[in-house]
Amino acid sequence: MPIPNRLALLALTLLSFLPSARADEGMWLPLLLKQLNEADMRQKGLKLMAEDIYSVNKGSLKDAVVQFGGGCTGEIISDQGLLLTNHHCGYSSIQSHSSVEKDYLTNGYWAMSPSEELPNQGLTATFIVRMEDVTKQVLQDVPATGIAEDARERLVQQHSQQVAQAAVQGTHYRAFVRPMFGGNEYYLFVTEVFEDVRLVGAPPSSIGKFGGDTDNWMWPRHTGDFSLFRIYAGPDNKPAPYSPQNKPFKPRHHLPISLSGIKPGDFTLVFGFPGRTNEYLTSWGVDEIYSLSDPAKVKVRDTKLQILDADMKASDKVRIQYAAKYASLANYWKKWQGEMRGLKRLDAVTRKQEQEARFQQWSTQGDAARRAAYAGLLPEMEKNYRAERDVSLARDYVTEAALGIELMLYANSLLPLADAKNTADRTAAVQKARNGVNGFFKNYSKPTDQKVAAALLALYAENTPPTLLPDYVKALQKQYAGKNGWTAYAEQLYSKSKLTTPESATAVLDEVAKGNVTALTNDPAYQLASAIVTNYRANILPPYQIANDNITLLSRTYIAGLRQMQTDKKFYPDANSTLRVAYGQVAGYEPRDGVQYAYYTTLDGIMEKADPTNPDFQVPARLAELYQKKDYGQYAVDGTVPVAFIATNHTTGGNSGSPVINGRGELIGTNFDRNWEGTMSDIMFDPNQVRNITLDVRYMLFVVDKYAGATRLIQEMTLVGKPEAEGKPAKEGKMKKAKERKMKQKA
Structure with missing residues (x-):
């Protein structure tokens, strides 16, 4: 009509x-x-x-x-x-x-x-040919309890790969298995990819x-x-x-x-x-997003977008180079702001707490099996979310601020070159890096990225919990203390680094190919990226993964309990x-x-x-x-x-x-x-x-x-x-x- x-x-x-x-x-x-x-x-x-x-x-x-x-x-x-x-x-x-x-x-x-x-x-362009419930095959011989989450995940991945390979053997199709309801169910998807x-x-x-x-x-x-x-x-x-x-x-x-x-x-x-x-987050998960993660990411992206916007308006070349990047950044920057407003208006944390109170009552009033499975779940969930907050914030500032600087992202991609164990591995890594040079620099503006670096490094250093900030960055804070400290550092960084133009970056790769790895490891951009990423891998990622693995296991059990508690409700994954x-x-x-x-x-x-x-x-x-x-x-x-x-x-x-x-x-x-x-x-x-x-x-x-x-x-x-x-x-x-x-x- x-x-x-x-x-x-x-x-x-x-x-x-x-x-x-x-x-x-x-x-x-x-x-x-x-x-x-x-x-x-x-x-x-x-x-x-x-x-x-x-x-x-x-x-x-x-x-x-x-x-x-x-x-x-x-x-x-x-x-x-x-x-x-x-x-x-x-x-x-x-x-x-x-x-x-x-x-x-x-x-x-x-x-x-x-x-x-x-x-x-x-x-x-990927079509779905068919889908199938393969929960029994994936969870076969996987213990329901008494197994660490990372060990369980390795078994699940192994079984999932076996199921996917068997489904498409002898065909041109592809296949993968995805978990549903936090890993309580698994589904096979057979695809045709054009x-x-x-x-x-x-x-x-x-x-x-x-x-x-x-x-x-x-x-x-x-x-x-x-x-x-x-x-x-x-x-x-x-x-x-x-x-x-x-x-x-x-x-x-x-x-x-x-x-x-x-x-x-x-x-x-x-x-x-x-x-x-x-949709099945607990109150602690919602609160972490509402009061910690979303505000941090919005703050970083707001700063970066203002810089990109000014440079794009001043240059057609920069406008075209950064058009897709800007749109991608801006999309979720605004979405997260609306998300925070909506969660506040709904009083989402309180509503989740009310649901958890009902769940706790249900779990403690059931039979022995129910009490054993669910009664202690929510206190343990709270404990792990509390342990995760600082490392979660530090993780956001690494991904959004430190690696939101394109020079840092590019230098990070070159870290494996210095870690190559033999000449063959190094040669292969150098060739891969060479293949990526033109693609990276086609849409890169050194002056724009330098401005971004000065602003985002300041946010990264000021907002990362001090115990989780690399010593290298703490030393820079002291060395460049003052109103324009990070601006001065960025000027020096971008004037000395050889990773800011396709010609000089290629020259560095040529030296590495000859065995002169110090041409890369002595570069100040490499050194900063290495310090940030090494610290991330050593001090942020391990505790984050431990807490997150525990939360994943507990969430799977929690979702299973919710479905048992509300048998008249239709649940979607x-x-x-x-x-x-x-x-x-x-x-x-x-x-x-x-x-x-x-x-x-x-x-x-x-x-x-x-x-x-x-x-x-x-x-x-x-x-x-x-x-x-x-x-x-x-x-x-x-x-x-x-x-x-x-x-x-x-x-x-x-x-x-x-x-x-x-x-x-x-x-x-x-x-x-x-x-x-x-x-x-x-x-x-x-x-x-x-x-x-x-x-x-x-x-x-x-x-x-x-x-x-x-x-x-x-x-x-x-x-x-x-x-x-x-x-x-x-x-x-x-x-x-x-x-x-x-x-x-x-x-």
């Missing part, structure tokens, strides 16, 4: 605020949908059966969903392997093809013919990143967050390395695209690879980058007293936000022209173009690019964000506030077709539904099902 006229719209908008519009918690394994979720999904509006979503025996929705690269999701939207994902998921690939002369980040890129589709080294994935289209950043960091994690949203790629395969339609002779991949299923639109209460299904959640289904309904929400948000946004809102003086809100001339002329084609709805909508699905990082599918199995949008009020949903879920943000598929089609003129791409998609645009029936795209019906009628 298209967005209705203005009077009807008011009624529907009010409907979106009814108390029944509550978010739907859960990231469910597709394999288990029939027994756990099918009835509830159909009650909410699903017209399909569970087997239409996940099936091994026939093409199903899962066969149109891929893990895009290592951390996003994508969906197949044509029978020629055309892949849709987010602009921010394709950003690093777009950036890799960009230069000052060919600035595809700013101007966008559109392949107007197959020959213009650009290959991307290292980019993969290595030839080419860039097909990307809007300019003024569309793909419209709103920028200002709007990131916010609603209402007007971002055209999409990019298009294509999977190529060998002559047998199987994965193959890049070759000009490869052909577009023919999928088992591709998603038809609905032009019928959405309304409040409509069923929505998100299918993707959510990265990581921690935490996200761990495996294929999941989340489902819900289209709905607005009330972020705070007196404020109501509608469920959708339109092109009108883009023009209302337009500000040529603000880089986050600049509108390309072509888009403004189409708006002025109302030249919307078949994508018009009530005199405008829908841009984004929100629904109650439970999502997290990794769901970026996930298809959002209606009850008939048709694509209605691409998930790209959560609302800021709902970012704490990785830890604690609030059904009244959590909303996933989706790019309306009709805005994507409008940009591809009317803005870019890449109509050839529209023609290979399967468009379904006949919305009315400006009072006239819309032309449909490629309508395979309709054609098949006509053929049958003729026959």
Whole structure:
């Protein structure tokens, strides 16, 4: 159903605020949908059966969903392997093809013919062929108690590898095993990984990143967050390395695209690879994130982002070099801020403590076996979290601050060169380092990194618990004491180090290859990185691992106890980058007293936000022209173009690019964000506030077709539904099902 006229719209908008519009918690394994979720999904509006979503025996929705690269999701939207994902998921690939002369980040890129589709080294698209519960095989001969966590993990990994290898022996498939419920269950995932994935289209950043960091994690949203790629395969339609002779991949299923639109209460299904959640944390774990880890990481990233922002605005070269890095840093910097606000608003620590009190009562009132298994668990959990706090903070400052300096990160990668035990090992390590020189320095600015180093070293030295700070750094503190001490040190460091340019770094590697290892070990950047990392490995990592292993073991037992205590509750495993289904309904929400948000946004809102003086809100001339002329084609709805909508699905990082599918199995949008009020949903879920943000598929089609003129791409998609645009029936795209019906009628 298209967005209705203005009077009807008011009624529907009010409907979106009814108390029944509550978010739907859960990231469910597709394999288990029939027994756990099918009835509830159909009650909410699903017209399909569970087997239409996940099936091994026939093409199903899962066969149109891929893990895009290592951390996003994508969906197949044509029978020629055309892949849709987010602009921010394709950003690093777009950036890799960009230069000052060919600035595809700013101007966008559109392949107007197959020959213009650009290959991307290292980019993969991974399908899930099947999944299977292999808990019995993995835990066979693994003692339930009386074994150290690291020893247990070694056995589990050994068994998991055996199970995975046996599952794909003699095939081109790959496989892995992942733990669920803290290691109480294990599942096998058989995959098909395609290595030839080419860039097909990307809007300019003024569309793909419209709103920028200002709007990131916010609603209402007007971002055209999409990019298009294509999977190529060998002559047998199987994965193959890049070759000009490869052909577009023919999928088992591709998603038809609905032009019928959405309304409040409509069923929505998100299918993707959510990265990581921690829904079963105890109160001590939540408190560590809320009061210790998130504040530290936000502080460091805030400092770094300010420096990068200034240098990127001053230089187009630096802007292109750091575009993807900046976006990656800024994304979770803002997310963590929203997470802290949400946890505070929910009083999450207190709520977890209340749950723990109920658990403790249940565990002590049961039989002897229950008491033995669970009664002493929570006090032991608290003890380990207390022991972990300082080393956890020190760990954050190493990873975020010390190794947030690119020179330190690069020097750290060279540490193995000095540790090589023989000439052969050293030769291999040097060659690997040489291969990485161009890749590192392509997107590196020495002056920018020097500023970052001065600021982040100060934070690292000042905020790391003193007993966990390397002596080398303590000596520098004394040597460079004063207001501009770390700035002065950074100037000396970057003037003396040979690891700051590709030429001098290569010269150092050449010396190491000859056996002159001191050319590296005498370098001041190497010495600083070595001091920090050596101290980390000796004094921070061991106690952290001990406490963390204990917490992992205790958490596994705690989750098992929670499931025993609440037998009437359906539990879902935490996200761990495996294929999941989340489902819900289209709905607005009330972020705070007196404020109501509608469920959708339109092109009108883009023009209302337009500000040529603000880089986050600049509108390309072509888009403004189409708006002025109302030249919307078949994508018009009530005199405008829908841009984004929100629904109650439970999502997290990794769901970026996930298809959002209606009850008939048709694509209605691409998930790209959560609302800021709902970012704490990785830890604690609030059904009244959590909303996933989706790019309306009709805005994507409008940009591809009317803005870019890449109509050839529209023609290979399967468009379904006949919305009315400006009072006239819309032309449909490629309508395979309709054609098949006509053929049958003729026959």
